[in-house]
Amino acid sequence: MQEIRYNVHDSSFRPRIEHAVAQSRGLSRPLRIEFGTRGGYTRDVWIEIPGDDPRTFRSSWGGAERRFSARLRAAATVLRDRGIRGRFRAAHEDGILRLERMDLRPSGSPPVSP
Numbered sequence: 001m002q003e004i005r006y007n008v009h010d011s012s013f014r015p016r017i018e019h020a021v022a023q024s025r026g027l028s029r030p031l032r033i034e035f036g037t038r039g040g041y042t043r044d045v046w047i048e049i050p051g052d053d054p055r056t057f058r059s060s061w062g063g064a065e066r067r068f069s070a071r072l073r074a075a076a077t078v079l080r081d082r083g084i085r086g087r088f089r090a091a092h093e094d095g096i097l098r099l100e101r102m103d104l105r106p107s108g109s110p111p112v113s114p
Helices: 014-023 068-083
Strands: 002-005 030-034 043-049 054-060 086-092 096-101
Touching: 002 068, 014 030, 014 068, 043 068, 054 068, 068 086, 068 096
Parallel strands: none
Antiparallel strands: 002 054, 030 096, 043 054, 043 086, 086 096
């Protein structure tokens, strides 16, 4: 897993993500957030929000950090700021962000691997 820096400055994507996450009760269900504008990098990655580092999160992204999706970075920052820790699947395509918590599974279920 690669370490990616959280946003230092507010992102224009933050308000929509913040609202959706607040409504989801800690991502107890998958989220689909539409930004109303198309474009941006298409990405589908795992992100892990740890409780031990306020500067970086971990991601399955293998490319250059500067090419990491701004929407996904904004989502990770919102999760950190709301105290929501864990492992998530985060995907963005054409202005639609999908977030799903992957560390909530029924007892006895096998772990999800990337």
